[in-house]
Amino acid sequence: xxxxVIISGKGGTGKTVITGAFAALAKxxxxxxxxxxxxxxxxxxxxxxxxxHEFRSGSTAFINTDRCTGCGRCRELCRFDAIDTDFIVDTVxxxxxxxxxxxxxxxxxxxxxxxxxxxxxxxxxxxxxxHARLGIAEExxxxxxxxxxxxAKQVAERENAEWVIIDGAPGIGCPVIASLSGIDCAVxxxxxxxxxxxxxxxxxxxxRHFQVPVRLLVxxxxxxxxxxxxxxxYCKNNSISVIGKIEFxxxxxxxxxxxxxxxxxxxxxxxxxxxxxxxRLAGDMAAYSP
Amino acid sequence: xxxAIASGKGGTGKTTVATNFxxxxxxxxxFLDCDVEEPNAHIFIKPHITDKKEVFIPVPEIDESxxxxxxxxxxxxxxxxxAVLGQKALVFQELCHGCGSCxxxxxxxxxxxxxxxxxHVERGNNRGLDFVxxxxxxxxxxxxxxxxxxxxxxxxxxxxxxxAPPGTxxxxxxxxxxxxxxxxxxxxxPFGLHDFKLAVEVVKKLTIPFGAIINRSxxxxxxxxxxCKKEEIPILMRIPFxxxxxxxxxxGELLIDLFPGYRQRFHRLFEDIKNSI
Numbered sequence: 001x002x003x004x005v006i007i008s009g010k011g012g013t014g015k016t017v018i019t020g021a022f023a024a025l026a027k028x029x030x031x032x033x034x035x036x037x038x039x040x041x042x043x044x045x046x047x048x049x050x051x052x053h054e055f056r057s058g059s060t061a062f063i064n065t066d067r068c069t070g071c072g073r074c075r076e077l078c079r080f081d082a083i084d085t086d087f088i089v090d091t092v093x094x095x096x097x098x099x100x101x102x103x104x105x106x107x108x109x110x111x112x113x114x115x116x117x118x119x120x121x122x123x124x125x126x127x128x129x130x131h132a133r134l135g136i137a138e139e140x141x142x143x144x145x146x147x148x149x150x151x152a153k154q155v156a157e158r159e160n161a162e163w164v165i166i167d168g169a170p171g172i173g174c175p176v177i178a179s180l181s182g183i184d185c186a187v188x189x190x191x192x193x194x195x196x197x198x199x200x201x202x203x204x205x206x207x208r209h210f211q212v213p214v215r216l217l218v219x220x221x222x223x224x225x226x227x228x229x230x231x232x233x234y235c236k237n238n239s240i241s242v243i244g245k246i247e248f249x250x251x252x253x254x255x256x257x258x259x260x261x262x263x264x265x266x267x268x269x270x271x272x273x274x275x276x277x278x279x280r281l282a283g284d285m286a287a288y289s290p
Numbered sequence: 291x292x293x294a295i296a297s298g299k300g301g302t303g304k305t306t307v308a309t310n311f312x313x314x315x316x317x318x319x320x321f322l323d324c325d326v327e328e329p330n331a332h333i334f335i336k337p338h339i340t341d342k343k344e345v346f347i348p349v350p351e352i353d354e355s356x357x358x359x360x361x362x363x364x365x366x367x368x369x370x371x372x373a374v375l376g377q378k379a380l381v382f383q384e385l386c387h388g389c390g391s392c393x394x395x396x397x398x399x400x401x402x403x404x405x406x407x408x409x410h411v412e413r414g415n416n417r418g419l420d421f422v423x424x425x426x427x428x429x430x431x432x433x434x435x436x437x438x439x440x441x442x443x444x445x446x447x448x449x450x451x452x453x454a455p456p457g458t459x460x461x462x463x464x465x466x467x468x469x470x471x472x473x474x475x476x477x478x479x480p481f482g483l484h485d486f487k488l489a490v491e492v493v494k495k496l497t498i499p500f501g502a503i504i505n506r507s508x509x510x511x512x513x514x515x516x517x518c519k520k521e522e523i524p525i526l527m528r529i530p531f532x533x534x535x536x537x538x539x540x541x542g543e544l545l546i547d548l549f550p551g552y553r554q555r556f557h558r559l560f561e562d563i564k565n566s567i
Contacts, residue, residue, distance in 0.1 A: 009328050011300010011456040016481060037457035038298050038485040059368070079389055092463055092496070097389030098368045111368075136491045139460045142431060170300040170456050171327035174431035193540035195305065195330040202328060202428065209429040223533070224540035253509050256480050 001156050002184040002285055003164040005034070007207075009199030011170035013191045014219040017252055018274070019167040020044035020261035023126045025278040029163035031124070032152035033131040034145045034179040036117065041167045044261050047122030047129045055117040055132065055147065057140040058096040061089045067108035074100035074109060092137055117144055121151065128155050142174030149179065163282075172206045180212050185285060187243070188216045192227035197234060204240065215241050217277065220248040243284075244277035246270055292450040293563060294324075294469040294498075298489030299482055300456035302475045303505035303529070308453040309334040310545045311473075312419055314556035318448045323423035324465035325455040326409060326436045333542040337414030337421035345424065345439040346405035347388040347432075352379050356400035363392035363401060384431060409436045413443070420448070434464040441465075449560075458488045466493070471563050472500040473526060478510030483517060490523065499567055506531040526559055 006019045019041055023031045033041040061082070063074070068087050075083045078100055082093035101109040116139065119132035130152040132144050149166070156164050166183075169175040180186060186207045190200035200216065207214045216235055221228040228245065235242050249270040255262045263271045295308040309331050312321045323331040350363070350372070357379055364372045364379065371385035372392060383406055393401040409426040424440040426433055433455070441464075444450050454465035466472055472493045476486035486502070493500045502518055507528035518525050529535070529545075538548045546553045 008300075010330070011297075012302060037459050038300075038488055040299070040481040040484055043480050043484060077390070077394065092467070095387050095389065096368055097387060097391055098366065099389050099391035099394070102366050102391065102395060134459055136458055136488065137460075137463050137495050141457075141459045171325075171433075171461075172426065172428065173327050173433045173461065176327075177429070177431050191540075194333045194542040195328075195539075198330060198333065199328040205428045223536050227540050250509070253479055257511055259480070 001161055001164065003166065003182065004185050004187060005166040005168045005179050005183050006187045006189060007168035007176060007179065007203055008170060008189045009172060009203035010190065010196050013189045013196060015189050016040045016044065016167055017256070017262060018187070018189050018217065018219070019165060021263045021274045022165050022278055024261045024263045025275060026163045026165055026282065028161050029127055029165055030152050030156040030159065030161045031127065031129040032148050032164060032166045033129065034148055034166050034175065035169040036132045036134045036141050036144045036148065036175060037169060039131055039133060042129070042131055043259060044256070045124040045126060045129055046259055047120070047124045047131065049120045049122045051121040053119050054115050055119055055144050056113055057116045057143050058114050059098065059111040060091050060094045060096055060114055061098070061100050062110050062112055063087050063089060064108045064110065067106050069106050071105060073103055073105060077103055095139065114138070116140055119144065119148055119151070121155065128159065130155060141169070142178040145169070145175045145178035172203050176203065176206065177210070180207055180210050183212045185281070186212050186214050187281070188214055189219055190216065190231060191220050192218060192224040192231060194227065197227065197231050200231070201234065204238070215243045215281065217243055218245045221245040222247045243281050244273065246273055291564065292444065292452060292469040294452040294454050294466040294472045295475060296454035296462060296466050296472055296489060297456055297475045298458060298485030299476070302477045302482060304456070304475050305330045305334065305453055306505070306539060306545060307473060307475050307503055308451055310552060311556045311559070312451040313417055313544065314546055314553045315449060315560055317418065319451065320420035320422065320443070320445055320448045321451050321453070322440050322443060323453045324437045324440050325453055326424035326426045326433050326440065327455060327461070329423045329425055331453050332421070332423055334544055335416055335419065335421055337416045339412045339414040341413040342410055344407050344410045345436050347386070347408055347435050348390065348403035349383045349386045349388060349406045350381050350392050350401045351404045352381060353400045353402070354378065356398045358398055360397060362395050362397060366391045366395045387432070388435070408432065411439055433461040437461060437464040458492050462492060463496070466498065467496060469498055470567050472498050473503055474500055475503045475505055476514060477506045478504055478512070478514040482510065483514045486514065487517070490521070501526040503527045503529065505529045526562070527555060
């Protein structure tokens with residue numbers, strides 16, 4: 001079984017569109033949406049939820065005002081400025097470190113476990129999908145990503161799947177780092193803009209930092225041929241293989257409006273090109289298997 | 291006055307709006323790029339960097355000659371960042387939030403805090419705009435402490451424009467918290483609308499007044515407009531898709547330089563926001 005994650009550094013370059021297409025094209029696979037902040041893959045895959053679980057993670061301090069003597073120790077010690085002068089905890093600022101709870105001489109601070117999201121095992125027209133929803137303004141997205149990945153791997157092992165296809169998050173922080181562990185190939189989707197190259201280069205550095213093999217795909221490459229050339233030169237200088245280039249194509253938006261992946265419109269040029277990209281990628285990865 | 295630009299979904303045009311908006315205002319404006327994972331505003335503003343500072347978080351270091359492996363530090367650590375193996379306490383720095391609990395409670399006073407670099411902050415200016423951004427170190431998972439370090443430069447005598455990261459979790463909260471107004475930038479596609487609704491929940495939770503800018507307003511459908519109408523979310527501006535705009539963006543050029551009319555539009559937008567709060 002091989003695990004592929006689609007990441008980008010910069011948001012909005014087409015990660016989820018590409019993930020959806022790979023999900024449709026790969027044979028015998030399990031999908032995972034690890035952009036738990038703003039998950040969108042379900043909009044293309046129309047999952048039927050089969051299992052729903054709470055994601056419990058971290059805790060938040062609550063001050064019992066009856067016991068509180070107002071000594072102010074908690075406010076002195078809290079490094080997250082989460083306790084105001086009336087000894088009310090700002091639940092958004094509180095990072096759940098419990099320092100105040102351990103230090104309160106009156107024993108007035110209780111730590112309450114957070115329900116910070118939900119995760120799901122679903123069935124889709126392309127196979128099983130493991131996905132999640134992090135609660136609004138919650139923390140620990142990295143932990144939720146690790147959980148989704150662990151479940152996806154279990155389902156893949158149970159079903160004897162050949163692939164786990166993972167939609168990653170933008171950026172380079174904890175959800176992205178959590179989506180990279182144990183990955184066979186990270187496909188970096190970028191666009192021919194200075195921001196696209198700048199951000200792709202940073203996320204590639206992160207992938208390499210964790211020894212994850214990287215391939216790159218340029219989306220909307222015809223929006224700026226010079227920048228596409230610069231990205232290709234960057235890849236050449238850094239020994240990164242460019243697995244394909246996709247034109248700016250309004251039919252991608254049209255397919256999204258219908259809740260379909262672009263490969264479900266086989267008459268489009270983009271569908272043919274992405275099919276070719278997937279075939280090459282899958283072939284390459286099979287050839288490199290130990 | 292602090293105005294933050296956020297979005298939920300990435301790539302909707304936050305940085306385009308933030309940079310052009312900030313440069314359309316006259317005098318006493320500062321720009322803070324709080325997308326420290328992938329800061330891009332400098333590509334468009336092209337600031338002359340005058341100052342660079344490393345940003346640290348405090349993490350524990352254990353002096354083995356004092357440590358008796360009692361395990362109190364492990365007990366008080368909510369992040370599993372300390373393990374006690376045999377006669378040794380081990381620190382996993384990347385899990386540490388720097389709360390300071392372990393060093394405070396160590397009965398042997400065997401723990402002191404050292405600085406761990408998580409990134410750096412650069413300051414500069416261009417076109418009369420003060421510029422600050424944070425750059426998260428590669429491999430470093432936690433952006434919020436660096437975002438907070440960028441926000442320490444907020445100057446209350448100025449108009450502060452904040453470029454926020456995408457998403458709905460802690461980095462976004464750190465970036466937009468304490469703002470007077472949030473501009474949410476979206477695009478009228480199913481992905482755009484789905485993530486826009488999440489972003490609306492975030493700003494409502496923080497009780498910050500907000501409005502929407504619909505970018506690439508002619509690519510997609512009418513569902514975003516209908517949602518805004520139903521929820522009484524003011525649509526502050528619509529920016530249609532134009533290959534010229536996309537192409538200028540790709541080269542790191544500003545919208546207000548390509549189409550100077552946008553300068554007045556952004557300026558009017560600022561006046562409207564100022565009057566509304």
